[in-house]
Amino acid sequence: MSSLLVDNIGELVTNGIGADPLGIRRKAAVLVEEDRVAWVGPSAYAPAAEHRIDVGGAAVLPGFVDSHAHLVFAGDRAAEFAARMAGEPYTGGGIRTTVGATRAATDDELRTTVRRLRGEALRQGTTTMEIKSGYGLNVADEARSLRIAAETSSETTFLGAHVVPAEYADRPDDYVGLVCGPMLAAAAPYAKWIDVFCERGAFDVDHARAILACGQAAGLGVRLHANQLGPGPGVQLGVELGAASVDHCTHLSDADVDALASNRFDCMCHEGAHTTTVATLLPGAEFSTRSPYPDARRLLDAGVTVALATDCNPGSSYTSSMPFCIALAVREMRMTPAEAVWAATAGGARALRRDDIGVLTPGARADLVVLDAPSYLHLAYRPGVPLIRQVIRNGVPQ
Ligand SMILES: [Zn+2]
Numbered sequence: 001m002s003s004l005l006v007d008n009i010g011e012l013v014t015n016g017i018g019a020d021p022l023g024i025r026r027k028a029a030v031l032v033e034e035d036r037v038a039w040v041g042p043s044a045y046a047p048a049a050e051h052r053i054d055v056g057g058a059a060v061l062p063g064f065v066d067s068h069a070h071l072v073f074a075g076d077r078a079a080e081f082a083a084r085m086a087g088e089p090y091t092g093g094g095i096r097t098t099v100g101a102t103r104a105a106t107d108d109e110l111r112t113t114v115r116r117l118r119g120e121a122l123r124q125g126t127t128t129m130e131i132k133s134g135y136g137l138n139v140a141d142e143a144r145s146l147r148i149a150a151e152t153s154s155e156t157t158f159l160g161a162h163v164v165p166a167e168y169a170d171r172p173d174d175y176v177g178l179v180c181g182p183m184l185a186a187a188a189p190y191a192k193w194i195d196v197f198c199e200r201g202a203f204d205v206d207h208a209r210a211i212l213a214c215g216q217a218a219g220l221g222v223r224l225h226a227n228q229l230g231p232g233p234g235v236q237l238g239v240e241l242g243a244a245s246v247d248h249c250t251h252l253s254d255a256d257v258d259a260l261a262s263n264r265f266d267c268m269c270h271e272g273a274h275t276t277t278v279a280t281l282l283p284g285a286e287f288s289t290r291s292p293y294p295d296a297r298r299l300l301d302a303g304v305t306v307a308l309a310t311d312c313n314p315g316s317s318y319t320s321s322m323p324f325c326i327a328l329a330v331r332e333m334r335m336t337p338a339e340a341v342w343a344a345t346a347g348g349a350r351a352l353r354r355d356d357i358g359v360l361t362p363g364a365r366a367d368l369v370v371l372d373a374p375s376y377l378h379l380a381y382r383p384g385v386p387l388i389r390q391v392i393r394n395g396v397p398q
Contacts, residue, residue, distance in 0.1 A: 004366075005049035006060060006393060013061035014040060015346040022376070023361075023382070030060065032366040036393040039362060053390075054398070055370050059378070060123040061125025061341065063367035063393060064322035065348025065358045066272045067155070068280055068309035070245050073135045074144040077103030077315045082289065090229075090289035094315045095135070095163045102135035102145070111148050117312060121320040122398060125388040127367035128348070128357050130309075132195060134159030139183045146190035154351055157193035157223065158184065161203050161211045176207045178277040180214035182262040193244070194220040196237045198234035212241055221353065222374050228285070239263050239277050243350035245307065247280040251296040261302040273370050278351040280307040283328035284317035296333035308340060308346035327383035337380045346347050366395035 007029040016024035017040065029046035031039035039047060054137055080094050102110070114131065129154045132143035142160045149156045160179040164246040168175035184194075194215025198208040202225075212222050222241050227236025227247035228242050235256040238246035246260070261278045281300050286293045299306050311317040319325070322344050327342040349358030356365050370390040371378065379385055 001033050002051075002395075003038070003049040004051045004053065004392075005046055005255060006025050006030045006032065006053050006055060006115045006370070007046055008054045008056055009043070009060045010057035011376065012040070012360065013376055014360045015342060016359040021027050022341055027143055030360060030368065032265050032392070032395045035366055036092045037364045039364055040360060052156060056324060057374060058389065059371040060360075061369050061371070061372055061373050062345040062360050062364075063369050063391065064125045064344050065128045065352065065354075066121060066126045066309050066312070066322055067130045067245065067348040067351040068282060068311050069129055069131055069320070070134055070159075070231050070311070070313035071108055071129075072133055072149050073098050073102050073113065073314050074105035074109055075314065076108050078317070080315065081318070084136065084289060090215040090291065090316060091115075094342065096166055098135045098314055099137050103138070104139050107144060107263060110145065112154050113149070114148055117320050117363045121312070121322075122391060123312075123391070124321045124323060124386065125369040126320070126322050127369070127389055127391065128155065128352070128354075129153055130157060130352060132157040132159040133187065133191075134162035134195075135388050136160075137155070137162065137165040139178070139186050143186035143190070146187050150190040154192065158187040158191040158196045158220065159197070160184070161196040161208070161348040163202050165199065172207065172297055176210060178209050182343045183216055184218055185383070188218045188220065191304050191317075193222055193223050193354060195223050197225040198227050198237060199225065199232060199314065199318065201229075204235055208234065208237055209241070212237075212315045216241070220351055222352070223247065227256065235260065244353050245278040245280045247283055247309070247311075248291070248294070249299070250286065250371065251277045252295070252298070257298060257302050257304065260299065260304045264303075278305045278347065280309050281329065281333065282309055282317060282327055283333060284313035284319045285311045287328055288319075290316045291327075293332045296329060296335045297359055298334065300339060305350055306339070306343045307351040308343040309348060309351070315348055323387065326385070330380035331383070337377050340380060341376045344364070368392040388396050
């Protein structure tokens with residue numbers, strides 16, 4: 001069995017050992033066997049291993065879990081971004097521009113983009129990345145988007161209900177029928193999740209409920225884009241359906257926060273309880289659309305489980321950087337650095353209903369990030385600086 005000792009860790013974030021939320025250990029070591037964490041403890045008691053990496057007192061944390069990304073697309077929308085920065089509002093309408101370019105692209109062009117962005121994220125510490133479809137919006141292009149996404153990630157999401165494509169603009173009911181029927185049938189073999197953009201100008205609550213119910217019946221887990229551009233019923237629909245995550249959560253009523261906070265289950269982990277539906281915040285979208293940020297403090301103070309993700313997409317958030325999202329969460333959403341790092345690791349894992357990632361405890365996947373810094377605090381304290389010195393994924397140094 002191949003073994004690797006990551007040794008001389010100044011500050012180890014485990015997200016699972018001890019009473020503090022980040023489960024911090026100092027002067028620690030992690031033993032990796034094959035693709036799993038086999039042992040965590042003081043450097044002084046570290047067992048022997050075939051290979052050893054001395055990180056020289058640096059901080060080590062679980063690899064980031066980016067639970068919300070749209071990587072299968074063609075073209076870019078830099079001009080739209082520039083227009084927004086010059087004062088034009090964001091409406092979500094630009095999605096159709098990307099749909100045209102995506103349909104016209106070859107499989108290899110799409111594959112190259114997915115791999116480029118996935119590689120970019122990996123170098124910034126992301127060891128798990130969810131990938132959505134949603135720029136094909138017909139049976140063949142949604143199916144191939146997911147087929148290509150599945151080459152790179154097991155966390156794939158069918159988002160045929162991203163917007164109603166232009167050819168169905170005056171008959172949205174027919175489009176919903178297509179999504180629930182042949183499109184879902186073609187997409188489901190490559191998808192783990194189903195998602196809907198539940199928003200004015202995209203899909204209303206009845207259409208969203210119908211589509212998500214079809215996805216559930218086909219064995220897919222539920223997640224949705226909700227309450228991004230304005231108040232709406234999306235968050236409460238997500239809680240009603242037992243969604244793993246409701247994403248964006250920028251415009252929430254008290255009832256939305258109550259619904260998220262009251263839906264709890266007991267857990268064997270050291271935290272004791274979690275909310276069933278995670279609120280995933282995507283501050284890259286507010287940054288890139290110059291919009292007000294979600295009120296993370298309100299959600300955290302109510303006891304809601306919060307995740308952070310990039311929303312990487314060519315229109316409203318073209319970043320693959322979890323460290324950037326952590327810095328935004330701390331500076332703009334009043335999360336503490338500890339809350340932001342937890343949300344970007346263990347929180348993302350919860351949003352994907354995974355307990356084998358986002359933590360560094362025995363049995364977890366050996367996904368580790370070594371920082372070029374003595375503490376996780378530097379992720380927010382030194383924004384824009386490439387602090388990811390080394391990434392280990394599935395026990396393999398990258
Ligand atoms: Zn999104």
